[in-house]
Amino acid sequence: MPDYPIILGVYSLAMQSGIGMGDTFGKHQSTTYWYARQLDADRFEVQPLNVYHVPSGVKKELSAGEFLTQYAPEPGYYKANTVPALRSLAAKIEKGEAFFSMGNLDEAEKQFVKALMIDDVNIKANYGLGQVASEKKDYARLKKVLVTLLHLDEAFAHEYRGHFNSFGITLRKNKNYDEALTFYGRALELDAMDENVHFNMARAYFEKKATDDCLSHLNIALAINPGFIEARKFLDYAMRRMGDPAS
Numbered sequence: 001m002p003d004y005p006i007i008l009g010v011y012s013l014a015m016q017s018g019i020g021m022g023d024t025f026g027k028h029q030s031t032t033y034w035y036a037r038q039l040d041a042d043r044f045e046v047q048p049l050n051v052y053h054v055p056s057g058v059k060k061e062l063s064a065g066e067f068l069t070q071y072a073p074e075p076g077y078y079k080a081n082t083v084p085a086l087r088s089l090a091a092k093i094e095k096g097e098a099f100f101s102m103g104n105l106d107e108a109e110k111q112f113v114k115a116l117m118i119d120d121v122n123i124k125a126n127y128g129l130g131q132v133a134s135e136k137k138d139y140a141r142l143k144k145v146l147v148t149l150l151h152l153d154e155a156f157a158h159e160y161r162g163h164f165n166s167f168g169i170t171l172r173k174n175k176n177y178d179e180a181l182t183f184y185g186r187a188l189e190l191d192a193m194d195e196n197v198h199f200n201m202a203r204a205y206f207e208k209k210a211t212d213d214c215l216s217h218l219n220i221a222l223a224i225n226p227g228f229i230e231a232r233k234f235l236d237y238a239m240r241r242m243g244d245p246a247s
Contacts, residue, residue, distance in 0.1 A: 008036040010078035011071035053081035056119045089118050096128045108132050123155045127163040131170045156187045180204045195221040199231050211242050
């Protein structure tokens, strides 16, 4: 069986529109370019290319019939423009993450900024820049990144779970508790049954000394997953620290 999703490359969409009135009426054809993936046997996904030839913006899901009848393959465009642009983007993000892991925040910041100049809503680059901003106490930039991520539902998808967790840890480590709570709160809006997010919310509330909220999210995490050992241990620890063994 095929391993979905399958990257299909770049496809074009030609649209005709009327211009003028009466004797001056004429038809104009415009062509747009889209990055296409096949999600399964009957579903396809397209995402517009930006001026740098990389997929950016809102994804649209189509049936097989819609995709195959409306979109035309553009293998030459894909090979000449999108493939090298995606490689350049990936290289900048990889360099940024490497510099960050070495503690070189200035160089990491430069690479993430370069990546975002190609695709300003790139999720990995925004997570990386957000971590740098948190470490450097650059609250203006951190707020800007956070706003971007909060409006990208895909940033909370399983595909980006590692980046999601690293960003949350960085926020909490640098005492950006309110930002961490806002971030985790958005994740719960998308999936209220994620016990790990409730656990992380509880840890942030614990640091803020918000006793009731901390215990509430730990109890929710355990209600979702009674075998969540870390949550059970933290609940016991929190109650001892808060001097409320009766809880």
